[in-house]
Every structure is written in C-alpha cells, then in structure tokens.
Amino acid sequence: MDLFLKNIKSQTYALNGWDFISAFANIPFTFYFKNPGQSDFMSSSLLRASFLRTLQEFPILAGHLVVRDTRGYIVVNKNNLNMPEYAESQSCIDYKFVEAGKFSWDALPHPVSTVTAVPSKGANRNIKLVNVNVVRLRNNSGVALFVNMPHYVVDGYGYAVFVRRWAEVCTWMHGDTYKNELPLREFVFDRAVVRDAMPTDMLPLDDACSRMYEKTSTMGHLLAWMSPETRGDVLVTGTKLMPANGHIFHVSRNTINKLRSRVEQSGLARRVSDNDVLAAMISQCVAQGVHAKSRTRRMFSSLVRSLTRPLLERNNFLSLIIVDARPRLEKLMQMAPAQYVGGCITGVPVINSTHSLIAAASSDKQFSSIASSVRSVVDTVSDKYMSGIDNALNRNPACFAHSLALSITTPEKVIITNQSRFGLYECDFGFGAPKWIAPMATFLTNFASVLPVGPNHDGYHVYLSVEKYVMNDILSNGFWSTHTSLVY
Secondary structure, rough: HHHHHOOOEEEEEHHHHHHHHHOOEEEEEEEEEEEOOOOOOOOOHHHHHHHHHOOOOOOHHHHHEEEEEOEEEEEEOOOOHHHEEEEEOOOOOHHHHHHHHHOOOOOOOOOOOOOOOOOOOOOOOOOOOOEEEEEEOOOOOOOEEEEEEEEOOOOOOHHHHHHHHHHHHHHHHOOHHHHOOOOOEEEEEEOOOHHHHHOOOOOOOOHHHHHHHHHHHHHHHHHHOOHHHHHHHHHHHHHHOEEEEOOOOOOOOHHHHHHHHHHEEEEOOOOOHHHHHHHHHHHHHHHHHHHHHHHHHHHHHHHHHHOOOOOOOOEEEEEEEEEOOOOHHHHHHOOOOOOOOOOOOOEEEEEEEHHHHHHHOOOOHHHHHHHHHHHHHHHOOOOOHHHHHHHHHHHHOOOOHHHHHHOOOOOEEEEEEEEOOOOOOOOOOOOOOOEEEEEOOOOOOOOEEEEEOOOOOOOOOEEEEEEHHHHHHHHHOHHHHHHHOOOO
C-alpha cells in the first residue's frame, strides 16, 4: 500500500460518449479456483499485494467519478483517493461441494457478488471503480474470486486486461521470478486516442442507428441531469420492479457448425460467424418469450408506446448487437504494446419483425434470414461508420441518456454481447486456471451474453437474463431446447 500511495499522482481523465453509452451496467464475474494441494494457495497477503502492485499500472481505478455539465471525468486526487472495495471472507463450504453443484449460484450459502447489475453508491457513498470479494472455501480447498468494474471506466476488453494483468503480477510475486524485477506495463487511459483514431470521413447513420443515438426525450434529459449515483439508485429501483431471472445454457460446437452450414447453404449470406448464429438463436427465443406476455403487459407496452416516441414500429423486435470499435480502427490497433482499456464498444441495432423471428424456430429459411440480417448489419460497421457513431455520441453529451431511455421504453428487445474472446480462462494467479467463471445470478432484463467455456469443453455458454415469464417461455421453447442444454 505504501508503495502505491507513494507513486500515485493526481490527474484527471476526461470520459467520452463511448464510456457513457454503456455506463448503466457493471461488469461482474466470479472466478472459481481449486487448490491443487499447496499450503500457500492464493494467500490473502499475496492476492492483496499483487492487487495493489497492479493498481499502480491502473491509477484511474482509484479515482472519483465526477460529472460537470453532463460531461464525465475520473478525478484521481492523491490526497483523497476513492480506493477500490476489497473484501475477504471465509466460507464453511468445501470446494468439492461447489464443484459437485456445478458452480451454481446457490452452491454457496451467501452470494459472492457484492454489487447489483447497475453501478451505484458504495460504502463511502461513491461509485467504486473496482469491487473485489475473495471468498475462501473450507479447508483451504479453493477460492471464489469476485471482480466487478463499472462500464464508466472500462469495457469488457479492459476488464479482462486488468484481471489478466493482476493474475500475471500474482504469479510473478509467488514464483521464483520474484527475484527479478517485473517492469511496470503501460496502459492507455486517455480517451483522446479514440477520437484521434477516427477517420475524418464519416458515414451517415442509418435510420435505426439515428433513432438510437440522435433522438431526444424528456426521460433522457432527466436521466442525463442526474448524478451517476442518483441515476444508479433510480435504475437499481427499476431492476427491482422488473426483476430478471438468469440461466446459463451450453451450445455445442457441433450445433453451431450445423446451423452455420444451413445458413451458408441457403445462399442468403456467403459467410456467417459463430456470433451471427448465436445472435439469431437468442433473438428468436427472447422475441417469442416477450411476445407471449400477458394482456396486462401488452396494455402497459401500449401505454408506454403512446407516451413516448418509440424506437420500433409495432410488431418489430430489436436485437442490439454490441460491437467493439478497436478492430475497426487501424490507428488504435497500431498502439501495441500499449493497450487502450477505456470504453470502446457500442450497440448496433438489428431490427426484424417479431413474426419472422418466431417463424425462425420452424423454418430453416427464416432462421437463415435472421442470421444473415445480423451479418449484413455487422458488415456495414466500418471505421467510417464508427466515426459517424463517435460524432453522435460526443456531439451531444446527453446522447447516452436518450439512448438509455429508448432502451428502457422498448420491451421488445434483447441486448447481445460476446465476452468469449477476452481470455478470461487465462487468468491464472500462479496456482492453475479457473475451473469455472460465472456471471451474476440476476442482471439486467432482456440481456444475453456469449461466454467462454472452460478447458476441455467446446462451443459456448450463453447467459440469458430476462423476466420470469419470458424465461418460462424460453425453457419450454422447442427450438431453443433442441439446440442448447441447460447448465443451471
């Protein structure tokens, strides 16, 4: 701690629209590690010391989130730090019982996660930029390590970079190589690099994207006016009024290959990715579940539609595909070995009719059409397209709030993100890779995440977080049940 306090400098990081567009969500994962039989397995002192050593390379994480005239900043004041929340506890449950329970959320008597889905006030009434909870399993048999970071400061890529670096530093401090110095690594937090990487030429936003990022609303103005802490409190209350129900499913490599082959043989798309197929599957099952809502919910949706300017035409469904701008911006990719770890993702809308999505369950042609529509939209996301989104996000600092308001008032949607590519299972703290990585038991409604599978497994895990009535429909959905298996 003393070394960290000695080296940290006061500085201010200006945030941008890329940080705020997804700032309504946390990035929370629990990593389960098994003790291979070592008495010093992931000791308290080692984990904490390596965490503080890693924090030297990520000083932004000890800053305060400040908003001035709807523009955001992370302010690091060496005399008034907003230190990460770091907790540790002892469990009465042995690792073998957690493993026997397939790492399900109820395998431990108390939740490992210490936050909700939405960034909100921590112990000192501020939003913490890192939350860590170390749960030691009985008889030193294992560790459940919970790490959360809000989207205000990093995206999924930046989150994985931080945890992997912490694991690397921990391995160094534990091993014989500790005798040799581990040079501090340079990470880039200056949001200006994203702006500078954008091409000067920009493509105009298509109609759906324009409505998503350029339409204003009274609710959006209200959300933008709130402080991040107050906005977090409001959104947390909203999640309690419409609680989500989460499940994890497995999609095998064989299933993905079969569905990809069907789409490519249809002639509607020359090629599709695994993510295109998964997005089509997810869109189909969630759209059908939302469509099955009760009469009361239909009346509520109609009321919302009448009071707001809707994003969708009636009987349409939105699949918001989260895309990473990094691989589309050549200048940003050329920054290696320094890595930009700030926000660099946004959502690209794919709109289909609800009828066509429901029909995709029984029609290869319709399913191929849905998957190819995802591929078609994603293919249009070039550097110039990103420059157009960048212009919309940063021209109006309240853009993120208007987009959030539209999302809240659009129940016929699913947000789809892919976190399978970030190397989460590479987070080896010197005692072996994690045996399991889990999201939170409940997250935002109408949210889906494609997750990596552990060693010696193929395919993907898909985490779905939806309202209970939607989940009940998904669990009885023949198409979904045929192509996936329920993990828990």
